[in-house]
Amino acid sequence: MTNAQVARIFAEVADILEILGENPYRVQAYRRAAQIIENLTEDIVDLARRDELEKIPGIGASIAQKVKEIVATGRLKQHEELKAKIPPGLLEMLQIPGMGPKKVLLVYKRLGIDSVQKLEEAAKAGRLRGLPGMGAKTEQNILRGIQLLRSTRGRLPLGIALPAANKIVAELKELPQVERITTAGSLRRMKETIGDIDILITSPDPKPVMDRFVSMPMVKEVLAHGTTKSSVIIDAGTQVDLRVVPPESFGAAQQYFTGSKDHNIRLRELAIKKGLKINEYGVFKADTGERLAGEHEEEMYAALDMPWIPPEMRENWGEIEAALEGRLP
DNA sequence: TAGACTGCGCATGCGG
DNA sequence: CCGCATGCGC
DNA sequence: GTCTA
Numbered sequence: 001m002t003n004a005q006v007a008r009i010f011a012e013v014a015d016i017l018e019i020l021g022e023n024p025y026r027v028q029a030y031r032r033a034a035q036i037i038e039n040l041t042e043d044i045v046d047l048a049r050r051d052e053l054e055k056i057p058g059i060g061a062s063i064a065q066k067v068k069e070i071v072a073t074g075r076l077k078q079h080e081e082l083k084a085k086i087p088p089g090l091l092e093m094l095q096i097p098g099m100g101p102k103k104v105l106l107v108y109k110r111l112g113i114d115s116v117q118k119l120e121e122a123a124k125a126g127r128l129r130g131l132p133g134m135g136a137k138t139e140q141n142i143l144r145g146i147q148l149l150r151s152t153r154g155r156l157p158l159g160i161a162l163p164a165a166n167k168i169v170a171e172l173k174e175l176p177q178v179e180r181i182t183t184a185g186s187l188r189r190m191k192e193t194i195g196d197i198d199i200l201i202t203s204p205d206p207k208p209v210m211d212r213f214v215s216m217p218m219v220k221e222v223l224a225h226g227t228t229k230s231s232v233i234i235d236a237g238t239q240v241d242l243r244v245v246p247p248e249s250f251g252a253a254q255q256y257f258t259g260s261k262d263h264n265i266r267l268r269e270l271a272i273k274k275g276l277k278i279n280e281y282g283v284f285k286a287d288t289g290e291r292l293a294g295e296h297e298e299e300m301y302a303a304l305d306m307p308w309i310p311p312e313m314r315e316n317w318g319e320i321e322a323a324l325e326g327r328l329p
Numbered sequence: 330t331a332g333a334c335t336g337c338g339c340a341t342g343c344g345g
Numbered sequence: 346c347c348g349c350a351t352g353c354g355c
Numbered sequence: 356g357t358c359t360a
Contacts, residue, residue, distance in 0.1 A: 024334090133341080133343085141341090223340095229337095
């Protein structure tokens with residue numbers, strides 16, 4: 001039994017519970033556990049044998065018990081029982097961008113649709129419109145989502161993503177309406193593979209920038225086109241998000257969207273302990289709301305009494321403690 | 330052992 | 346036509 | 356479901 005196999009079981013449990021309308025935080029707990037187990041460097045079977053599962057943050061008594069069951073028997077009773085409650089095709093449908101648990105359950109209950117195949121046929125035949133909350137537009141979006149699911153590959157190697165991102169940044173830089181511009185996310189952290197490309201800008205007049213962004217030649221699909229946020233899929237099959245942020249929050253947004261998520265959570269906790277509040281808009285005093293930082297990323301860390309941490313190190317592997325003690329390499 | 334767990338922008342449909 | 350609620354995604 | 360106060 002590998003970590004990936006165990007992770008997959010919990011991920012499926014999360015998906016099924018979500019379709020069944022369970023408490024979202026419970027769903028999130030399973031999903032997070034799956035993620036944690038998948039990214040574990042140690043063998044989950046060893047950890048189970050040594051009874052050290054609960055030492056892992058995010059794994060509590062309940063999940064630890066279930067991991068033991070999986071390791072011992074090769075399966076999870078709860079998982080089998082849940083699987084019996086819904087057709088397997090519903091989980092596939094959940095993978096379609098734009099199809100969430102509510103829509104999946106809606107089309108299943110009302111039309112008996114239990115596979116991506118059937119969903120596609122129904123959408124093409126115009127049988128989805130008329131369902132509450134669904135019109136012709138939603139139908140088209142679902143068809144587009146199915147195409148997207150079929151064409152979209154997994155995470156993109158940095159070697160492919162970086163040149164693509166650089167090209168987009170270079171193109172946007174040409175526009176006079178673009179003031180500051182940066183990448184964020186796993187790309188900026190230089191991870192080996194990246195899930196999507198995040199770009200942040202400040203601009204006094206975002207509309208032309210957004211218009212140019214969604215009409216770049218490499219753009220395959222436009223998922224959203226607003227004045228502060230737009231999302232597209234480029235030919236490499238990767239999603240690119242462009243966000244316009246206020247100049248005084250640029251550093252905060254850069255910090256926030258660069259992540260990692262775990263790094264940000266640790267920073268937030270630290271901020272709270274210092275009587276501060278940190279979010280994508282800046283660092284603020286918790287009591288008065290006075291703004292302490294936000295325009296530049298370096299100030300964000302300075303406001304927490306620590307040196308700027310290079311993006312590559314922001315993984316919550318001890319870099320925050322190191323920074324606080326001034327022993328950052 | 331009770332309460333928190335981010336909260337906001339976009340797209341869409343609904344209802345006034 | 347416009348404001349509001351909902352679903353979705355992050 | 357997990358964590359914290």
